[in-house]
């Protein structure tokens with residue numbers, strides 16, 4: 001016979017948000033169970049930040065998040081800040097450094113962050129049950145009954161922390177969205193974010209030749225700009241600047257790349273024509289880029305001959321392209337490699353203070369399943385920590401618990 005376990009809080013999903021919520025619930029003395037269908041917890045934490053986990057950012061601001069309601073994330077982010085998480089990391093003696101732009105990475109492996117969270121979970125005595133498939137969720141007057149492959153959990157408070165759709169091979173499923181719909185919630189359009197672009201036109205062959213080369217650029221699309229590195233890949237363009245802008249890009253949009261962000265390229269080319277009229281384009285472009293890039297740009301922009309024999313209007317047009325090169329990606333690599341899922345559970349139907357459903361008492365949505373998506377740089381984990389923390393706090397307050 002399948003067993004039935006009674007608990008005050010059940011957290012589905014042992015990723016970043018679910019682990020934080022379970023730890024905080026345990027700290028507050030709430031009887032809690034954490035379950036996950038995967039064979040290991042926190043798989044995305046392990047693979048994050050290139051294996052060094054960019055666990056937060058010194059400069060967490062609401063403006064670093066995309067959401068249909070730009071104000072929604074403010075409350076949680078102000079109640080559990082980057083400094084709170086850094087304090088936990090310090091307490092566990094984990095060494096870290098600021099890589100760039102306030103991004104904090106472990107000096108060692110991401111495993112240190114997961115081990116820290118599992119130690120905390122263990123300390124507060126919250127059991128974690130892995131390889132547990134959720135079969136159905138029902139609600140009666142008092143309880144949520146969550147039927148799983150390992151028995152039924154009867155809980156007064158249910159926390160959905162099942163993440164988004166990115167990287168299905170790491171255990172991502174759409175169950176959080178299905179449960180939201182089951183309980184009457186609206187879902188906002190979901191799409192892959194922080195994801196490389198692919199090109200199928202003539203750009204592809206050129207980019208592929210430069211695969212592995214990185215340039216500092218400024219990229220813009222839909223009123224957003226990012227000044228970060230761009231990486232050529234076999235399929236198109238990646239690197240921080242492209243991942244960032246991909247979250248703002250829509251199918252069919254152009255992106256605009258300033259290949260010389262701090263230079264007026266037209267003035268520079270006209271000056272080169274005056275001072276070195278016998279130079280060819282590859283030689284001149286090589287002042288700013290490796291020869292392979294200069295050759296590729298000369299090929300893409302069909303540049304031949306010497307500067308001295310090129311009409312000024314052609315140089316003006318080339319300068320404009322170097323400062324504002326408009327190209328149209330044919331798509332993105334999609335959920336297969338995306339770091340995040342944009343969209344999700346509509347924030348208008350959740351409390352921003354507690355993450356509780358406005359329709360179903362004692363039902364909470366936290367982390368990536370919610371329509372709050374951070375920029376690259378540790379912002380997504382900070383959202384997971386903060387939303388998990390405030391939901392746990394709210395459940396504890398409802399139950400009138402006192403910390404252990």
Ligand SMILES: Cc1cc2nc3c(=O)[nH]c(=O)nc-3n(C[C@H](O)[C@H](O)[C@H](O)COP(=O)(O)OP(=O)(O)OC[C@H]3O[C@@H](n4cnc5c(N)ncnc54)[C@H](O)[C@@H]3O)c2cc1C
Nearest residue numbers: 013015016017037048049054162163171367368378380381
């Ligand atoms: C390659 C990569 C690198 C990243 N690097 C960074 C980084 O350095 N910094 C940063 O801030 N963000 C990074 N992110 C984003 C970050 O990992 C996510 O935003 C964050 O993990 C979201 O936390 P979450 O708890 O909401 O979801 P997740 O961490 O995805 O956790 C969801 C959990 O739910 C479980 N689950 C799913 N379906 C079910 C089901 N049906 N039944 C039971 N359990 C289920 C999953 O197994 C998983 O354990 C990265 C993402 C990727 C893919």
